[in-house]
Each structure stands twice: as structure tokens, then as C-alpha cells.
Amino acid sequence: MARNIDETKMERVKEAGVTLIVNKGYGGASVSAIARQANVAEGYLYRFYNGKQDFVADLLHTKVGFLIDKLDHLLNNGYSIREIITILIGEIFSMASERPEDIKFLYVLMHDYNFQISHEQRKKIKVICEKAIRKGLETDEIRESITLEDIYGMTVLYPIIFLNLRLKEFFGMSYWDHTDQARIVNFCVHALK
Amino acid sequence: MARNIDETKMERVKEAGVTLIVNKGYGGASVSAIARQANVAEGYLYRFYNGKQDFVADLLHTKVGFLIDKLDHLLNNGYSIREIITILIGEIFSMASERPEDIKFLYVLMHDYNFQISHEQRKKIKVICEKAIRKGLETDEIRESITLEDIYGMTVLYPIIFLNLRLKEFFGMSYWDHTDQARIVNFCVHALK
Amino acid sequence: MARNIDETKMERVKEAGVTLIVNKGYGGASVSAIARQANVAEGYLYRFYNGKQDFVADLLHTKVGFLIDKLDHLLNNGYSIREIITILIGEIFSMASERPEDIKFLYVLMHDYNFQISHEQRKKIKVICEKAIRKGLETDEIRESITLEDIYGMTVLYPIIFLNLRLKEFFGMSYWDHTDQARIVNFCVHALK
Amino acid sequence: MARNIDETKMERVKEAGVTLIVNKGYGGASVSAIARQANVAEGYLYRFYNGKQDFVADLLHTKVGFLIDKLDHLLNNGYSIREIITILIGEIFSMASERPEDIKFLYVLMHDYNFQISHEQRKKIKVICEKAIRKGLETDEIRESITLEDIYGMTVLYPIIFLNLRLKEFFGMSYWDHTDQARIVNFCVHALK
DNA sequence: TATGAATGAGCCTTCATTCAT
């Protein structure tokens, strides 16, 4: 099916985009380099996006959406906060092991002032965090003073930042194992109470 | 005195650099735009730096150095961990109020893969964190499982991230007050134990 | 056909390059001036060459290759040294009449320290000159003491230099005719014996 | 004496100019690099010349003037053509051995379309060549068909070109000795008759 | 007289984007 072919192509383009942006930065990842790496014509991308900026924004949207869906799903299935954090961090660590490019990509673009997470997604994140706080207050796993930023910071940002400190060998260490993962879980759970 | 004029000019260039990088990203902050905003000739920057990359690296080095000096000074003056965190976060919040561009700049560049904090500065940060852990273990303000990344994350990264979430109006809020500051202090202190 | 258009364009660029380099020197012939004169976009050249230097080197390579091919062909067809010199100089004079820019270009770049004739072409020239000497010794048209430099100097360099002295009106004369050509032939033949 | 100091400085600037132009080309020899190498202020040169072009033209004028004076002196002292050629070529070979930069400089700039030898000097060269021809005709050392270009080419240009072919290792050889020098003398003498 | 800080025009080059095929 023609449709199928297309999606394969666009998938290749997206992967190439992530890889190149992570390794060379936004400016260093030229559209033609992305196309070349994806084995696609230079102009191909413009059939789906209005431009490079649009393309990258969509990439971010997808990756963030993936995390949001995870979180959302976890919250709606009766898990405890600790369980949620355990599973989510497990997911993030898996992502880092299997597709380190993705975790780097999230890390870089979430901290950029040129690529904000969309209003709609921010709203979703807010709703999720509010729900989590409510649930945590009920189960006594989250103390009163915890805010939206604390929840978001501890469940999503902190694990991502930790992994990138390792990927950057910030303190000289470049790998991680299940001990690290378990430790981070405990750290985050404890931070919220 | 001619000398005096120089320093004013370079200061203007640096300020313009920070502002533009924060608002337009590294690639979007063209040398000529920086020069224009600083009211300086386009070639001026190159009398002091080997290039744009060099210039921005120095900017980052200075801002990070400022934080390191603060931390270092606090650790060597017999403050408790809580005191240190209180003062440091106070410092960071002041910076955010007085020169929000600076805190944005740190936020953006500390999370970039193209601008690593220099090896030398990373080393210093490591030494400081190690010292802090030792001291915290003694005074029982830091629990055993705390690592370098935890200390660094809670004392430096988390406050910066919090402020930028506000500056970006991530959850709809764009300001902060002393209550927030006190809360962050407590959060960080508690997270480490 | 699209292909056809290309070649015309690149041809125009090359011509413009030769003209401007001859008249303004390498440094004075800016890529944008070349593009403008060729009625081509500024970036066009970079689709075929890695840079200006690469472009000019290719120009030189082509022009020199043309001469080498001529020489090679003449040597392999049983002509006497006098005949070879006569034909070659005829060729050079024709080139000077029809495309004086080309002869100027050769003159300028062959005497530059920034654009050496490629190793490969120098090798070919050497082989050709050696062959010529052997043949000349056999036919008694070249005396024993003649060296590679002498042969090369008299058959290629001297005619080119003569023509450029005229083109520059070095001694006040700016044209030449068949008498000059015949005289140069005799001069060169006689110089070698 | 102040005057004396000046001349030393300017001499250094000129030397630096020759060296840098020869090694990096006209465009590659920046005024500031020349000044730096001469240990002189960047603006110094402009107290004596209207600009870089003017400066280099003067350099060429001086070097060419040196040759002209030599030639002129030789012609006015009753030497035979062979003696003149012998001495002149000896001079040129000495220059190449002692200050190869100078011979490269002459080679490069004499073949440039941007730096013509001055009208006045060309006139002098013409007069000298005419005188030489007259004398050569008398002593039967120059045959009838020899022209101004031939004389100039054989006495001045050919030796310079030969030496530069060696300096460029055009045919793989990079040095020369007295045998080469003697051979060139004979070659030139013979070429003129 | 000599300096060298400062300028800014202009260079080479890249690359996002368009559009005829």
C-alpha cells in the first residue's frame, strides 16, 4: 500500500532528525543532511511540514506525547504513586538504554526556549499532575506542600536529567544499571514524602 | 580612559549575547545581531574571542563560575547543609529576579549537548558535592544513599529548573515569591533527607 | 533537457571565473562576482565544488590538461621536433587569439605558488619531455645538454610568456601576427639546437 | 638618528611583506600579519604608503630596480654579451641561494596582471635590451632575428623561471649547483646565437 | 611620530526553501 511506504519514509526522516539534532544541535542538523541520512529527497519533508521548525516541533510533540500517554495510562489504572513512579522511571530508563538519542532529544528540547511543549500538552501534563497529587494525598504518599512543579520535576524531569548527566559523563560516570534505577525511584518517592 | 570604554563595550556585547541566545537560541543569535544590539562593530567580538562558539563558552564559563564560587565559599565557612541550601537558593532566586536572562541562559546552556561545562569546572563541582556529602553525613542532614547527582540536582539544577518553569509559564504561573523560595528550600532539604 | 541547461550554466561560471581571476587576481575575483557575471545564483558553484580554491584548481587542471593532451598526441604521431614545436606553438597562438583570457589564465596560475599544477599532470609533463628529448637526440634536433626544464621552457613556457608580454604591452606592442609566430618557432627550435 | 630607526623599521616591514606574500599569496598576507612579523604597529605602513597595493607595488619596484641597475651597469662597462649574461645569471643564482624569498617574489609578481612593472621601469628595460641587441649585433653574439622579448626572456625571465621550477620541485628536483648555472648561461647565450 | 583599538565592507560558505519536472 502506498500509504505504508510513506509512513516508513517519514519514520526514517524522523529518526534521522532526532539523531542529527541530538548530535549536531538544531542548527547543525541541516534538512539536507536529515534527508540524506533518511535516504529521501531533500524536498520530501516539506510535503508534510511547513518547515524545519515545524518538523522539529512535531518530533518533540510526539516524544512528549509518548510520555504523557504512559503517565495518563498509569494514573487511570489504580496504581499507587510508588508504583507509578517505579513504572514510569522504568520506562524512561528503558528508553535511555534502547534509544539514548530519544532521551537526549527530550533533554535538549525540553530545555530550549525556542521549542516549548505545546499548550495542549502542557495542559494535559497539568491535569495529570493534579490528579497524581490528589491521589497521593489520599494514599499519604505525597505530602501537603508538594506542588505541580515538584511532581513533574521528580517523576519526569529528574530521571531525564540524571540519565543525561550520565550520558554527558558529567561526574565521570557514563553508564547506569538497575541499582541506579532503583535508587532514583526511591529518591523521587522520598522527595514527595 | 580608553581602557574603561573597552570594558563597558565588552560588557554590552556579553549582555546582548545572553539576551539573544536565550530568546533566539544559539543559532538564532547572530553575531551581527549581537553587535547591533550592543552598539558595537560586527568585528569587535573577534578582537577578544576566536569565534562565536568561543564567546558563548566564555559566557557560560563565567555564569557557572559565579555559582561555583558561591557554593565553594558557603562550604568553607562552616554553614550547615540547610544553611547552605537556603543561601544558595536565595542567591539563585535573586539572580532570577534581577537578571532573569542569566537564569534562562544557565538553564538553556547547561542542558545543551554543544556546550558542556568545562572539565575544570565539572571537577570543581564534583569536589564541592563530595565535600557537601561528607559534611551532610556528619551532621545527619544527608542520608547515606545520596549521590553526587542528587546533591547537584537538588541544590543547583532543581531551583534553576523551577524558576524556568515559571519563566516559561509552564503551568500557567509566571511569577514567584518568598513563599515559593522557602518551599523549594524545604523541598530540597527534605529530598536529601 | 535539464542536463543541457546545467552544462551551459557551469560553462558560464567557468568562463566568468577565468575572466575575473585574470583581471582581478585570485583574491579579487569574489565568488559572488563570478556568479553575478555568469548570471547564476551565488550558491550554485558549491553544488559542484567544495569551495573557491577547488573550483580554480579545476579550472587550471582543465586548461593544463588541454595542453598536455595536445603535446602527448603530437609526440605519439611521428612528428619531428620542429613539427611538434610548430604545431604546438600554433595551437598556443590560436588560443591566444581566440580566447586571450585562457592564455592569461595559464600565465598567471602557472606562476603562482598557491596553485601548483597537480602532481599527476607534472608527472605527465615530465614523461612527455623525456620522450621528446629522446626523440630529439635521435633526430639530432636536440643537443646533449638540453634538460627537462629547457624543453618545457621552450615549448610551453616561452610562447606563453611571449604572448603575455604582448598582452601586457610590456614593450609597447600589443598584437602579434604570423611573423611573430614563425619567429618564436625558429627561436625555440634553435635554442634546443 | 631618528631617520635611521625609521629605515630599519621599514626594512623589517618590507622583508616581512616579501616573506608573507611569497608564502601565503597577496591575499593571504594580511597587513597586520606583516606588521606583527616586523614587530611594528599595524598602522605604521600607512605612514609611508597609501595602502597595501601601493606597498607591494613598491616592493616589486625595488626588486626590479635592483635587477635593472645590475643590467645597466654591466652594459655600460664594456662587457661582452656572454660576460653580461654570465654575471647577471650569477647574480640571479646568488639571490636565489641567499634570499630565495626574493626570487620567488619576483617570479610571482612579474607574472601577475595586478602588479605591472612600472612604465618607467619597462622603458628602462626596453632601452637596456635595445642597447644589448645593438652591442650583440656588433660582436656577432646576437643574431639578426632576436627581439626585445627574446633578450629579456633569455637574460632575465628564463633564469628566474628555471630557479622557480626547482624551488617548486616541478620536475622533482629542488636544488641546483654551479653546473646548472653554467648550463643555463650556455643555454641562453646559445639561444641568442 | 607611532600606535593599535575599532570599524564595517565584503568575503566565502551554508542551507532552508521552492518548484519545474
Place this chain on the structure above:
DNA sequence: GATGAATGAAGGCTCATTCAT
């Protein structure tokens, strides 16, 4: 739909030149 040749604006950077000191 898909291509990739072509564009040209814009970028980083250099450097000849000026001029206040």
C-alpha cells in the same frame, strides 16, 4: 506524489584602513 536542482538570504569571520591618543 516525489524529486533534487537551483536559489539567495544570511551567517561567521577577516582584514584593509582610519584616527584619537
